[in-house]
Amino acid sequence: MGKGGQGSDAAAAEENMAAWLVAKNTLKIMPFKLPPLGPYDVRVRMKAVGICGSDVHYLREMRIAHFVVKEPMVIGHECAGVVEEVGGGVTHLSPGDRVALEPGVSCWRCRHCKGGRYNLCEDMKFFATPPVHGSLAHQVVHPADLCFKLPDGVSLEEGAMCEPLSVGVHACRRAGVGPETAVLVLGAGPIGLVALLAARAFGAPRVVVVDVDEHRLGVAASLGAHAAVKVSTDAAAGVVAAEVERVRAAMGGDVDVTLDCAGFSKTVATALAATRPGGKVCLVGMGHNEMTVPLTSAAIREVDVVGVFRYKDTWPLCIEFLRSGKVDVKPLITHRFGFSQREVEEAFEVSARGRDAIKVMFNL
Structure with a gap:
């Protein structure tokens, strides 16, 4: 039995529920x-x-590229919570710790x-990428080395935002963003x-x-963009x-x-044309699987093109950015819902609709 064994009986008595x-x-x-x-x-x-x-795409289409939902799957992967029980070999976490x-x-x-x-x-076994179940549930079991303790002053909602923030951090690392880098x-x-918040933090x-x-x-302007171009x-x-x-002209x-x-x-054509000779284009979004873009003109200007897939080793830096105030993700959380059948359905409708919804968050 794990070190949090006292919580085990209560956990067993309470049925774990999830959004499937x-x-x-x-x-x-x-x-x-x-x-x-x-x-x-x-x-x-x-x-x-x-x-x-x-998550919304899976709900609408039951697939993303070659990842196909063939049987019921628990949704959700941007998450944070409180440790209730730890395995016998876990030494760096204890019941009661808040983790992302x-x-x-x-x-x-x-x-x-x-x-x-x-x-x-x-x-890779990734939350809510079929056939792996996700984390929109009362409880999950996860490797301890992938659970990062949140410092005082960093909320659980901010902890959940480490996942999307990690994409921006990984993109900035791949593109070499720093104090001498003008970023579009x-x-x-x-x-x-x-990505804007990460670039500023870098x-x-x-x-x-x-x-x-x-x-x-x-x-974007309210979050610190120096210029916003429609x-x-x-x-x-x-x-x-x-x-x-x-x-x-906006970049100056x-x-x-x-x-x-x-x-x-x-957007890829715009990126290739706008980036200076010897600069870098980092492909983060995946709107189109296949596209026709003017590569030759970019090649003769030695514009490097790099891709990103998710992230690696980003949580410690994301948490430090949040702790230090270098990044404030709180304004991105525009809608909050509880965890009932009605609220889950409504939350996904709000997220899919877009408009003024940026990040829709469940509070369980």
């Missing part, structure tokens, strides 16, 4: 049987769980894991906004954000060229790094 994706546009709160607690696991009572765009959970469990045996790029592990962010959705002296939506641009959805070459000139100089947080043909 059972069919297209159908979520049901149903019992969720937890796996046994391993020696290096912890059982965590979930307190804050955010809705990600991928990194949702991906890699194999630690393959070349990617051994080389330090565990986010590329082909045997394409897209002011949730990921574009955390010391970028100027960050310009581009989007088609006036409201989202206003949010563009159109027109992908004609002449329109892109004119918009690139407006972006450069070269664009060293572009973080494309949308991932459409037009």
Whole structure:
């Protein structure tokens, strides 16, 4: 029995419930049987769980790319909670600790894991990526080394926001963002906004954000964007060229790094054209699987193109950014819901609708 054994009887008496994706546009709160607690696991009572765009996509389509939901699956992966029980081999956590959970469990045996790029592990088991169950539940069991203790002053909601913030942090690392890097962010959705916050925290002296939506641009400006540029959805070459000139004018100089947080043909074309010779384009968003983009003109200017997939080793830095105040994610949390059947359905509707909803958060 784990060190938190006193809580075990109470936990056994109380049935664990979770939000299950059972069919297209159908979520049901149903019992969720937890796996046994391993020696290096912890059982965590979930307190804050955010809705990600991928959660909404699974709800609408039952698939993302080659990940297909073939049987009912517990949804959710942006999460934080309170440790209730620890395995016998766990020494750095105790019952009562508040923790943020990194949702991906890699194999630690393959070349990617051994080389330090565990986010590329082909045997990754990631919350709410089929067939792995997620974390929108009263309790989950998770490896202790993927549960990061939150310092006093960092809330559980902020802990849950470490997951989306990690995408921005990983993108900035991949693109080499620093105090000498002028950064262009394409897209002011949730990921574009955390990329903006991360770029500022990494010391970028100027960050310009581009989007088609006036409201989202206003949010970006309130979060510290030095300029916000509204563009159109027109992908004609002449329109892109004119918009690139407006972006450069807003930047007031070269664009060293572009973080494309949308991932459409037009945004990639804009990124390649706007970034200075020798600069970097980081592909963060995945709007289109296939696209036609003007690569040759970027190649002859030696614009490097790098991709990102999720993140690696980001939670300690995210937590430090939150603790120190270098990053404030609280304004991103626009809607809060409890954990009832009605509220779960309503929360996903609000998140899918977009508009003024940036991050929808469950408080369990």
